[in-house]
Amino acid sequence: MKLSNLIKIAWKAIVLNKARTLLTMLGIIIGVGSVIAMLAIGEGSKESIRTQISSMGSNMITIRPGAQMMGGVRRGADEMQSLKLDDYEALKSETRFLTDISPQVQGSGQVISGSENAQTSIYGVAPEYLNIRVLEMVSGSMFTEADVRSAAKVAVIGETVVENLFPNGNDPIGQMIRFKSIPLKIIGVLAPKGENTFGQDQDDVVLAPYTTVQKRILAVDYLQSIVASATSEDEAPDAVEEVSEVLRSQHDIASNAEDDFSVFSMEELISTFSSTSEMLTVLLVAIASISLLIGGIGIMNIMYVSVKERTREIGLRMAVGGKGKNILMQFLIESILISVTGGVIGVILGLGATFFIEKVLSWPTNVTLYSLVISFAVCAVTGIFFGWYPARKASMLDPINALRYE
Numbered sequence: 377m378k379l380s381n382l383i384k385i386a387w388k389a390i391v392l393n394k395a396r397t398l399l400t401m402l403g404i405i406i407g408v409g410s411v412i413a414m415l416a417i418g419e420g421s422k423e424s425i426r427t428q429i430s431s432m433g434s435n436m437i438t439i440r441p442g443a444q445m446m447g448g449v450r451r452g453a454d455e456m457q458s459l460k461l462d463d464y465e466a467l468k469s470e471t472r473f474l475t476d477i478s479p480q481v482q483g484s485g486q487v488i489s490g491s492e493n494a495q496t497s498i499y500g501v502a503p504e505y506l507n508i509r510v511l512e513m514v515s516g517s518m519f520t521e522a523d524v525r526s527a528a529k530v531a532v533i534g535e536t537v538v539e540n541l542f543p544n545g546n547d548p549i550g551q552m553i554r555f556k557s558i559p560l561k562i563i564g565v566l567a568p569k570g571e572n573t574f575g576q577d578q579d580d581v582v583l584a585p586y587t588t589v590q591k592r593i594l595a596v597d598y599l600q601s602i603v604a605s606a607t608s609e610d611e612a613p614d615a616v617e618e619v620s621e622v623l624r625s626q627h628d629i630a631s632n633a634e635d636d637f638s639v640f641s642m643e644e645l646i647s648t649f650s651s652t653s654e655m656l657t658v659l660l661v662a663i664a665s666i667s668l669l670i671g672g673i674g675i676m677n678i679m680y681v682s683v684k685e686r687t688r689e690i691g692l693r694m695a696v697g698g699k700g701k702n703i704l705m706q707f708l709i710e711s712i713l714i715s716v717t718g719g720v721i722g723v724i725l726g727l728g729a730t731f732f733i734e735k736v737l738s739w740p741t742n743v744t745l746y747s748l749v750i751s752f753a754v755c756a757v758t759g760i761f762f763g764w765y766p767a768r769k770a771s772m773l774d775p776i777n778a779l780r781y782e
Contacts, residue, residue, distance in 0.1 A: 400677075402671070471618050533562055
């Protein structure tokens with residue numbers, strides 16, 4: 377018998393039992409829709425994480441003091457003062473894989489302008505900090521190296537600080553603010569960046585020359601961290617290795633001793649967050665796939681019922697010359713049609729759910745071609761796997777016994 381005729385017979389059997397077929401498909405429909413939606417959410421989350429972290433500086437390298445054993449007790453990074461200006465100067469002159477580099481010291485406290493005040497953070501940095509963190513000026517200008525050398529009392533502020541201190545819409549450029557009683561003249565305003573991946577407001581910040589923050593505000597002679605840009609994202613690992621070599625030499629660290637600093641790149645952070653997101657996606661997909669298993673069992677069950685109901689039909693077809701392989705193919709095609717049709721409806725449901733999640737719930741989603749291909753492949757495999765045994769049982773019926781079946 378021709379394959380086209382087998383497909384017509386199988387489809388006619390499905391159409392004659394619409395309600396039963398639809399109920400059988402439900403497990404497949406829900407499973408496929410859930411898998412597509414979960415994969416879209418997972419891919420969207422990974423893309424969102426990469427985009428947000430990259431906005432902080434995709435090829436940024438961060439150097440911090442590291443924990444170290446002192447007298448049998450491990451001291452935390454916050455207690456260490458292992459980074460000095462000499463390290464910053466050495467990195468500027470001895471590295472090939474770094475373009476921009478800036479010291480960083482920071483503190484938090486109350487900033488005051490006239491009768492307005494707010495809690496914020498102040499960062500002592502070099503002018504190159506703008507390039508490293510991919511920051512732009514919306515008005516005014518960044519302080520210069522001359523300001524750094526003279527520890528000038530100047531500052532660049534973020535949009536949140538502007539809103540808190542100048543709620544009437546006054547131009548902040550040229551205005552004086554005080555941070556811990558130290559007067560600072562505003563010379564620039566940063567373009568808004570919003571919240572980062574960690575929910576931190578990137579606009580609630582005051583930038584000043586690192587020498588100003590060190591000497592006039594914090595009264596320290598060490599650096600809390602150093603930030604830099606690798607020449608490219610691909611060369612970030614080489615930059616990390618190069619920085620480690622320079623600092624180990626600067627600190628006279630023996631080959632078998634541990635570092636008193638830590639170096640990491642944004643690529644490592646992206647990789648860590650992406651791995652976590654992938655694990656969550658796999659877990660969600662695994663849970664959603666249970667519906668596919670239940671749907672497959674439903675198909676097997678309904679095919680058993682179909683074989684029982686049509687036993688006399690099977691016997692009649694065999695009696696007039698129908699072959700067992702044709703009976704096998706008929707019921708197998710019927711099983712696959714139920715599964716694939718359910719898969720098509722499930723894909724439409726999954727795409728609709730993804731659209732709803734993105735537009736209404738404002739969650740990032742990204743539907744990929746491979747998720748659709750996998751869904752159809754799983755549907756076909758489900759139809760074959762769970763339909764094979766009932767179809768084989770139908771093909772092995774004895775024609776005489778089948779004709780006598782009541």
